[in-house]
Amino acid sequence: MTTSTVHRLSRTAGFWAVAASMSVLTAFSTAPSALYGIYRRQDHLSSITVTIVYAVFAAGIVTSLLLVGHLSDWYGRRTLLMPALLTGLVAAVVLANSTSLPALFVGRVLTGLALGAATATATAYLTDLDAGPNGVPTRRAQITSTVANVGGLAVGPLAAGLLATYVPSFPRLIYVVLAVLLALALIAVWAAPEVRPLPNPRPRYRPQRLAIPGAARTQFGAALTGDFLVFTVYGVFAGLASAFLAGPLHRSSPVLAGLTVFIAFGVGALTQIITRTWPLRRLLALGIPVLLIGLAVIVTAAWLRPPSLTFFLIGAALVGVGTGSIFRSALTVVITTAPPNDRAAALALFFVVGYLGLSLPVVGAGIALQYVTFKVILLTFAVIVSTGILVASPLLIRSLTEKKAPVGAPGESTGVTGSERTNSGVSGSHQGIPQGNGRHMATIHFTEITTSTPEQFVAGLTDFGPGRAKLFANSSDDHLKVHDLGATYADVTEGNDSVWERLHYDWSDPTHIVLTTTDSNLWGGASGHTYTLHRRADGATTIDVTIVRQGKNLKGRLLGIVLGLFGKSVLGKPFHNSVKAIEARNLQTLTTNNNVKA
Incomplete structure (x- = not known):
């Protein structure tokens, strides 16, 4: 069968197929967060072992982003996204069939490789499918890509926790469900149209170079700073929330572990939907102070005697508002400043930095837990993130208000109307x-x-x-x-x-x-x-x-x-x-x- 005889979806249907596929894959990536407590009890895994499992997942993401995350600019979005979803499907099958430590390692490495290949590709694909005249990115593509990423991260742990609680005889049921959804996503993406012309001849293969585009160094530098800090917060909730609940709070429920991650990520996704018409400058004005307040509430929850679950969940919601606002601002800067032919490469860099923020601090915290209490870890984490946000805030604000106009033109600012x-x-x-x-x-x-x-x-x-x-x-x-x-x-x-x-x-x-x-x-x-x-x-x-x-x-x-x-x-x-x-x-x-x- 030739390509010309294959029935393709319309651009709109393809757009939503890619968005749904990305949501399923990101949900799969965080689903184990609610099950780590079960792994500890059933397979007698130590907290340091769970930290290593998390580390190999993050290593898979970064490796994949560096090696293939940018290749969709050369070979096509669909050509890269389909193998990524297939790799995720294999990982789900591995995790559904065994809870042994080798299977856990293999499954998480494959999950990381799949997510790394898909993240930048799917985001660029959505931008292409919904692009306006002359390839200009649309607001809908920016909002949808962020909600697909963050929303999927939110749903995965909650769904895993609910299934593990109400079907306790088979806590790995979530992986079976996600395997079916990934298979359907693979079919949907196969039918999606490829709308961007490919370079001819194709460039010679090389791994992704971690370089900020010269034409927008200030904007990219600001975006990457916010990106790293936001993913650091995400990582703490995805990797350590269940440990905090089972430790200081003595709550080992998988549903509660999943709910905590859902609140942090879900509120972030909801914030991006509600504020979809806001100027980015106003979004930052909301996100930065609310994130700082949320971190303070979480630290307070850990240091109270006894520790407060209510405060912890309120802090998670506030953090969700802050991180969602900052993440959307940073991602929009990357999408709108990257040239179309380098968009996947720029997004690969963005997510490399993000997933380094997702992994390195959490691995460090997991090791530190062997020597200090959880509340000390949370306090240190909050101080570091808050300091980083305060130092980076002027750069983030300026990157969204600079104008490509003659220096000295009164009142000019990027993307802002006269009023x-x-x-x-x-x-x-x-x-x-x-x-x-x-x-x-x-x-x-x-x-x-x-x-x-x-x-x-x-x-x-x-x-x-x-x-x-x-x-x-x-x-x-x-x-x-x-x-x-x-x-x-x-x-x-x-x-x-x-x-x-x-x-x-x-x-x-x-x-x-x-x-x-x-x-x-x-x-x-x-x-x-x-x-x-x-x-x-x-x-x-x-x-x-x-x-x-x-x-x-x-x-x-x-x-x-x-x-x-x-x-x-x-x-x-x-x-x-x-x-x-x-x-x-x-x-x-x-x-x-x-x-x-x-």
Whole structure:
């Protein structure tokens, strides 16, 4: 039979067939998480042995990603995805027929090889099948690929736990069910269309090179950082949740073990569905703080006396919201910045880094459990992940807000509409403020409209006399010191007990006032303020404000992260109050002058 006579599914049907196939395979990959307690009891496996089993699974994933994860760019998506599903089917058959340690090792290695080959391939396949004009990735493909991955990871352990509990005579029944589903998935993918033209001639084979594409190093670096940290959290739940439940909590139920993983992964998948129309910047603003809170709740659950199952499950849900948001943001960056011909290779790199995060910390934690308590492991893990998130946050935010436009174009940001730039507050760079290296830097942009003329606003902004705190609440008269003052410039230290900075004011262009930070207890580098004034036809004035905050110490960096996420809320309202105070002063001056004339 020739290819031309084979009945293929439509692109839409093929899209959902590939998504379902990926969900089944990822569910298979995490299903054993709920059964590790049974393996320990029935086969007398130690925790270190279970850790090694987990390690060989992760090694299989990384090996497969490096060797074949990128080959679908050359040989076709379907050509690579079918052998991956077949390998998964063989692994399910092996695990369904034996619980011996050799079978467990072989089954998990094969599972890792299958998942590694399929992960990048299926994600690229979904993008191809649903691509818009000129191959542009669609939002539906991005959402579906993340939900298929994370949703499958969530369902596998819960289904395994339920079957093991209600059919205790055959706890391996889940593998039989998954083997049937993988066989059906193999047939569905065989019928899916191949829509992307293949290179001719094909490139010479080489393993995947772990190199970040030169055209998007900042974006990829940020995405990979978030990717590693998110998968680290996933790994702890997939690899160690049952150990925590059976140990400190004395709960050995497979259903509970599966439910814990389901909550963490399932809430992550649900978050991605609910927030599917959100800009990525807003998604990060949700994900980062919620992840940090979730980690804190989980640590609290372990350190309470007695340890709290309720707190642990609440923490799992919060962590699910945070990791789901960050994972979707990172994956979208990779999909939208990678050239179509290198998309599978870029995704292979993304998942190599992710599955290293999934495996290495968990293996390390499994070994550490031989020497320290579980609650110490959780505390250490939470501190490391939280620190990594806090350090990486500015880079993640900037990668989603940079614009491929001339440096200095006010308010430009990647993938953000004009109204979003005005209202949301984070942008790339701004004309008039010296640009630093971008580390730990937040750039906040917002707009105010005032009844003051440009001259009146400048007069208020550059009034350094007593009572300045009435105009600018954050500028205490006790901390105000004028070092130098000219007709169009000033050198001033101002602030309060918490934050102060020395600023060089330049209003030589009365419609473009630049304040450059020359010293501060928190800020350095490119920090400063820019006010661009536009006279309106109705007599009012539009003020475009850009504030750059680049921390020079730990406190400054942490505060910079907060401003990067919530800059308009933190800085916009005080500036609005200052604008209104200047208007009130203008009105008072006008009233006084009228009274004098009268």
